[in-house]
Amino acid sequence: MTNLLTTNVLKKFQRNFVFYTSARTSVRGLFVGFVLGIFAAQLMVISLPLQVMDTTAIIKQSGLIEFIQKVEDLGIFQEIKAAHTGDERTSTGPDERKRTTRRDRILCWVATSPKTHSRAQLVRETWGKRCDKLLFMSSKRDEKLPDAIVLPVNDTYENLWGKTQEAFRYIYQHHLNEADWFYKADDDTYAVMENMRHLLLKFNASAPIHLGFKYKNPEVTQGFHSGGPGYILTREAVRRFVEIGLGHNNVTNSANSSGSSLCVPGHAGLEDFNIGKCLAKLNVTTGDSRDEKEMERFLPWSLEDMICGHLKFPGSWFLRDWSFYPLKKDMECCSPYAVSFHYVKDYQLKIYEYLIYGLRLHSRSF
Amino acid sequence: RILCWVTTSPKTHSRAQLIKDTWGSRCDKLIFMSSIQDDTLPDAIILPTVNDTYENLWGKTQEALKYLYIHHLEDAEWFYKADDDTYAVIENMYYLLSGFDASTALYLGFKYKNPGVRQGFMSGGSGYVLTKEAIRRFVEIGLPKLNSPQISHNVCVSGPKGLEDLNLGSCLAKLNVTAGDSRDKSDMERFLPMSLENMMCGNLNCPENDFLQQWAFYPLKTGIECCSPYAVSFHYVRDHELKIYEYLIYGLRMY
Numbered sequence: 001m002t003n004l005l006t007t008n009v010l011k012k013f014q015r016n017f018v019f020y021t022s023a024r025t026s027v028r029g030l031f032v033g034f035v036l037g038i039f040a041a042q043l044m045v046i047s048l049p050l051q052v053m054d055t056t057a058i059i060k061q062s063g064l065i066e067f068i069q070k071v072e073d074l075g076i077f078q079e080i081k082a083a084h085t086g087d088e089r090t091s092t093g094p095d096e097r098k099r100t101t102r103r104d105r106i107l108c109w110v111a112t113s114p115k116t117h118s119r120a121q122l123v124r125e126t127w128g129k130r131c132d133k134l135l136f137m138s139s140k141r142d143e144k145l146p147d148a149i150v151l152p153v154n155d156t157y158e159n160l161w162g163k164t165q166e167a168f169r170y171i172y173q174h175h176l177n178e179a180d181w182f183y184k185a186d187d188d189t190y191a192v193m194e195n196m197r198h199l200l201l202k203f204n205a206s207a208p209i210h211l212g213f214k215y216k217n218p219e220v221t222q223g224f225h226s227g228g229p230g231y232i233l234t235r236e237a238v239r240r241f242v243e244i245g246l247g248h249n250n251v252t253n254s255a256n257s258s259g260s261s262l263c264v265p266g267h268a269g270l271e272d273f274n275i276g277k278c279l280a281k282l283n284v285t286t287g288d289s290r291d292e293k294e295m296e297r298f299l300p301w302s303l304e305d306m307i308c309g310h311l312k313f314p315g316s317w318f319l320r321d322w323s324f325y326p327l328k329k330d331m332e333c334c335s336p337y338a339v340s341f342h343y344v345k346d347y348q349l350k351i352y353e354y355l356i357y358g359l360r361l362h363s364r365s366f
Numbered sequence: 367r368i369l370c371w372v373t374t375s376p377k378t379h380s381r382a383q384l385i386k387d388t389w390g391s392r393c394d395k396l397i398f399m400s401s402i403q404d405d406t407l408p409d410a411i412i413l414p415t416v417n418d419t420y421e422n423l424w425g426k427t428q429e430a431l432k433y434l435y436i437h438h439l440e441d442a443e444w445f446y447k448a449d450d451d452t453y454a455v456i457e458n459m460y461y462l463l464s465g466f467d468a469s470t471a472l473y474l475g476f477k478y479k480n481p482g483v484r485q486g487f488m489s490g491g492s493g494y495v496l497t498k499e500a501i502r503r504f505v506e507i508g509l510p511k512l513n514s515p516q517i518s519h520n521v522c523v524s525g526p527k528g529l530e531d532l533n534l535g536s537c538l539a540k541l542n543v544t545a546g547d548s549r550d551k552s553d554m555e556r557f558l559p560m561s562l563e564n565m566m567c568g569n570l571n572c573p574e575n576d577f578l579q580q581w582a583f584y585p586l587k588t589g590i591e592c593c594s595p596y597a598v599s600f601h602y603v604r605d606h607e608l609k610i611y612e613y614l615i616y617g618l619r620m621y
Binding site for chain 2: 192194195197198303304307308330331334336337338347348350351352353354355356357358359360361362363
């Protein structure tokens, strides 16, 4: 049993370490080995009696997480992406990345439902695996999605607002300290996590802010973010939303259920509009997630519509009429550092994965 | 240098403009072969005496190659044929071709096996690339024999009808034009004849993929392994999808 747990924990760390080291120097390898050795020894001591101990708890206990965080801050371990020579598609070289020492943790939660659990699996196999933590929120567990988190909500499109509330409540209760940013996506969303991390570096993770594709609305002066490509909240935003917005603390004190909540009560309603409205009341600011050239990074409609919509919809068009910032046409619609795409259904998730991560461009060196 | 020639027809001339706006501009020379010129495609090359239908594709290919032989043989070393629902990655095509000798009689593409053509033949859908010598042999030797009433047995299938890719392949084989292996170092295919969804085929129900598995010359993998990181061309990329591929491949960058 002890060995099993040790290997499990070591495997979890190996995953992070392999990502950060490429055994470039033997000194680093030695260092890692030393750390792991000490850790393994510690584990032997605390591992009895065994039961089902939460791995994270053990690691926290031994202070290893803080230790690694410090080491990361020193920039010793670097992200090593496939640095293919002649590959023109990564825009930063390894040297530039050395200077990026801050690595916020992103928790991704995907809203799914029993009819589309197969999509959830595809998300897991493609972009989902690049999140620091990935959760699927549904109304049922089944063989296709055995680790779905079951929310106490009637799983219909009309009740999406209820689902969002319950999802954040769940995250608040169980995962609030596991991440700095909390990204909500649909199961037909495709996110480019590297570009998301790059975007987030511009913002203060401890501030009360949220990011996404901004729609304007007379009831929400600062705008609200589209639920389709998803939106990202800081930890403080989640805290305010659940504690104050949903009146969480009041709810748990059953004797004092004054039922006061700042957000629209009940489960029905447009989830993105409702959360946007509520966060505005909680003084959670909407950031500007466009790039330096003011091109959008979160893309709420299908790529075809984003690029060619101005031809397809010459008259009135919701996206154009209600987007907070002026919408650009054709290829300018979409930032080279786009963070997420919507309406990427089923197998298209794999196609995007291939076209974005699999396909390489060989540079013309002749 | 690569000359790209795209077969199109009046109904789909709008796709030609999209190709010009996307991958077509990366060819050294770009030519559209159709049956008429119109406002959407005023610079189409009109191929003579061919009824522009799917059944007559073989006739169209013959006329196209003849046209290239007469007017453009010196404009390039490689001649790439594509449909108007093809998306090509020209940089990767240069990379592929740099491994072959352009002065030989050679053609490349996605290879199908066929009992009548031992060396296999290239799928028309994902496009194929011919060397100058291959075109020369086809037009100088293959075509006359085709149309000559005196020859009792034809080197190439005569008349405009028939599967253009199979007929071309069988003809080139008889002319000793080699059907090369265009896979990458990991044996992954670079020319992709079916839509990406069918190439990967994760679902249980992919009749197109079953067809491929049966007739592909080399063993084919499914899932993301189907397709080389240095893929050269994609098929069934229609209309606005051309812009989507253009954005995802050339526009999107990874930080």
